[in-house]
């Protein structure tokens with residue numbers, strides 16, 4: 542299937558693997574790119590050494606285009622962006638920050654830039670800053686989706702920008718792909734669907750549990766990592782949401798973030814001290830959120846940990862290979878198209 546984004550990235554199918562921390566690893570990224578989609582390598586929680594190692598390993602596993610993601614709000618993101626750029630990763634995907642410098646540097650080596658946004662304001666800013674495409678993430682999404690549902694958000698942004706839009710949040714099969722194309726998007730980015738695949742490194746128990754969950758079984762809150770995000774509704778998530786915090790918790794927890802990201806703790810601690818009360822609380826939540834997402838994702842612990850999960854988990858009932866997911870998405874999209882055509 543050809544669309545503006547298959548042309549832009551040089552891929553076969555308009556299907557993208559979202560950059561999910563701890564999950565979008567070289568093995569999963571390469572599986573998606575080898576099956577004709579575009580895998581996005583997550584560097585949200587990788588140290589400089591790990592980022593470099595991720596790029597090398599991905600290149601060993603695929604000769605197809607792939608992307609690297611940076612969440613600019615996270616400590617260490619500038620450093621990871623620099624590494625991705627130095628190693629000329631074909632597509633750079635950024636979110637939660639200003640991307641003008643990234644766009645300029647990536648275009649200098651002929652790479653492409655995709656900004657992930659959840660609002661029209663940020664979509665217009667990313668276009669102005671030189672992004673080649675947007676991933677527009679609706680309310681249904683796992684992790685940091687917007688306040689507005691995909692059905693309303695995507696066409697509203699498609700109408701307002703000139704660059705191609707990739708729809709994210711609530712897409713998991715061929716029906717979703719055709720719906721996204723009908724809304725004016727040029728493809729889909731899927732997180733929850735690929736998280737539950739054979740090649741995904743998420744703990745096996747989470748694949749099974751999320752397959753049993755329904756569309757109602759998630760919560761959307763800013764009380765886990767300080768930003769509005771969606772995750773599986775569990776005892777662990779509820780416990781963290783109810784926790785009271787103060788700026789000292791931020792300082793205490795910043796050690797964990799710094800350790801996790803290989804980032805100088807003193808620099809982070811000073812940053813927190815001078816960031817004001819509200820931002821300190823947010824940093825405290827980020828520290829707790831990082832740890833909770835890690836434990837939920839890698840250990841399958843739903844008491845201390847939390848698993849980001851989209852509402853579309855309700856239609857996901859199995860754990861296929863990445864190739865099976867992509868092939869059947871394309872096949873089902875073809876059937877949907879035929880059915881629509883036959884309606885006259």
Ligand SMILES: Cc1cc2nc3c(=O)[nH]c(=O)nc-3n(C[C@H](O)[C@H](O)[C@H](O)COP(=O)(O)O)c2cc1C
Pocket residue numbers: 559560561562563564583585612636678681682683684685709710711712730731732733734736838848849850851852853
């Ligand atoms: C387990 C999991 C972990 C995720 N981690 C991140 C992350 O670290 N950074 C990020 O920007 N988005 C993260 N996301 C969100 C995805 O990038 C994407 O926006 C979302 O999954 C798309 O919606 P969908 O889940 O309905 O497909 C994560 C999603 C899942 C399922």
